[in-house]
Amino acid sequence: xxFVANWKMFGNLKSINTLDKVIKFSKSKEIKKGRLIYCPxxxxxxxxxxxxxxxxxxxxxxxxxxxxxxGPHTGxxxxxxxxxxxxxxxxxxxxxxxxxxxxxxxxxxxxxxxxKAKLKVIFCIGETLTxxxxxxxxxxxxxxxxxxxxxxxxxxxxxxxxxPVWSIGTGHIPKPKxxxxxxxxxxxxxxxxxxxxxxxxxxxxxxxxxxxxINSLDGFLIGGASQNPKKFIDIVKKTYN
Ligand code: PEP
Numbered sequence: 001x002x003f004v005a006n007w008k009m010f011g012n013l014k015s016i017n018t019l020d021k022v023i024k025f026s027k028s029k030e031i032k033k034g035r036l037i038y039c040p041x042x043x044x045x046x047x048x049x050x051x052x053x054x055x056x057x058x059x060x061x062x063x064x065x066x067x068x069x070x071g072p073h074t075g076x077x078x079x080x081x082x083x084x085x086x087x088x089x090x091x092x093x094x095x096x097x098x099x100x101x102x103x104x105x106x107x108x109x110x111x112x113x114x115x116k117a118k119l120k121v122i123f124c125i126g127e128t129l130t131x132x133x134x135x136x137x138x139x140x141x142x143x144x145x146x147x148x149x150x151x152x153x154x155x156x157x158x159x160x161x162x163x164p165v166w167s168i169g170t171g172h173i174p175k176p177k178x179x180x181x182x183x184x185x186x187x188x189x190x191x192x193x194x195x196x197x198x199x200x201x202x203x204x205x206x207x208x209x210x211x212x213x214i215n216s217l218d219g220f221l222i223g224g225a226s227q228n229p230k231k232f233i234d235i236v237k238k239t240y241n
Contacts, residue, residue, distance in 0.1 A: 001033065001034050001217075001218060001219045001220075001239055001240075002034075002035045002037065002198060002219030002220070003035065003036050003037070003220055003222060003235065003236050003239075004037045004039060004060070004089070004091075004122060004161075004198065004200075004219065004220070004221045005036070005037065005039060005222055005232060006039050006062060006091060006221055006222065006223045006226060007041060007062075007226065008041075008062065008223060009041055010041070010227055011040050011041060011044055011227070012044075013044075013047065015044075015227075016044070016048070016051055018227075018228075018229050019038075019051055019052075021229040021230070021233065022036065022057070022229050022232060022233060023051070023052070023055050025233045025236070026055050026057050030236075031236065032240045033240075034236045034239065034240070035056075035058070035219070036056075036057045036058070036236070037089055038052075038057060038059050038060070039059070039061060039062050039091055039122075045059060045061060045082070045085055045086075045087060046085055049085060049087075058089060059086060059087050059088065059089070060087055060090055060091065060119075060120075060122065061082045061087050061089070061090045061091070062090075062091050062094065063090070063091060063092065063097060063110075064078055064079045064082060064090050064092065064110055064114060064119075065078040065079075065110075066078075066106055066109040066110045066113060067113065068080060068113035068116055068117065078113065078117075079114040079116070079117035079119050080117045082117070082119060083117045083118055083119055087119065088120055089119060089120045089121075089122060090114050090119045090120075090122070091122045091124060091161070091221075092107055092110045092111050092114060092121055092122070092124070093107040093110075093111075093123050093125065093148060095124060095128075095165045095168060096168075104143070104147035107148045108147060108148050108149070108150050108151075111123060111148060111149065111158070115152065115154060115157055118157075120158075120159065121157060121158045121159065122221065123158055123160055123161065124221070125140075125141050125144040125145060125148070125160060125161070125162060125163070125186075126140075126141075126144075126162060126163040126164045126165050126167075126201070127140040127164055127165065128140075129165065129166035132166060137182065141162070141182070141185065141186060141189075142189060145160070145189050146189075155190070156193075156195075158195045159195055159196045159197070159198055159219075160186055160195050160196070160197050160198070161197075161198040161199070161200045162179075162183065162186060162198070163199075163200035164201050167200075168201050168223065169223060169224060170201075171204075173201060173202050173203075173207050173210070173211065174201075176211070176213055176214060179199065183197050183199075183217060184216065187216065196218035196219070197216065197218055198217065198219045198220055198221045199211060199214070199217050199219075199220055199221070200220060200221030200222065200223070202224075203220045203221075203222045203225060203235060204225045204231065204235070205231050205234035205238060208220075208234075208235050208239055209238060212238070212239045220235065220239075222235060
């Protein structure tokens with residue numbers, strides 16, 4: 001199981017000390033088969049990479065520029081640059097960025113170039129509350145998958161993170177049955193081997209016992225709770241107990 005910590009626009013050099021507990025946990029037997037990946041803001045990627053030098057915790061970025069080459073793009077960072085500083089993952093298509101205008105086409109380009117740079121992609125999809133109420137969840141997800149992965153044949157380095165927009169940061173999660181059916185629906189969109197599927201949206205030590213019942217999930221993308229080492233560790237522990 002994969003446990004991806006999305007720190008969003010939080011954290012500074014001081015927050016690195018909070019990682020000691022997680023590093024210790026990652027070296028213990030309690031981690032079982034859990035794989036931990038931290039996606040801090042760009043400013044902390046190198047510090048996290050150094051901090052995790054002697055353990056198996058991986059790092060990833062929260063977004064990237066769509067160009068695969070260096071160029072005059074003030075304020076941006078591309079996948080090659082991320083790979084060169086030790087990142088192995090990148091989150092692409094997060095709803096917080098879609099909301100700001102990231103289109104499926106742009107997301108598709110980002111994914112293509114991230115794969116070219118040999119990064120693993122955590123490709124976020126999810127419906128808004130309005131879309132859900134209108135019964136359009138499957139339609140939205142199918143479109144996001146179709147356009148986001150257009151002309152991408154090599155999909156072995158892609159993880160799909162199903163993150164209902166109405167669940168992010170709200171404390172609300174889908175009903176287990178509903179979530180199970182959606183995961184099944186996503187898997188069916190792929191001929192042959194389906195990518196690994198993560199669930200994201202208000203995952204916490206309180207609701208992980210329900211979420212872990214969905215056997216078809218390969219892990220979780222965790223926002224708010226991942227900034228608290230105790231909560232993050234608890235989520236992993238409870239997944240296996
Ligand atoms: C996220 O935004 O990726 C996320 C999962 O956030 P939260 O866990 O805070 O809902």
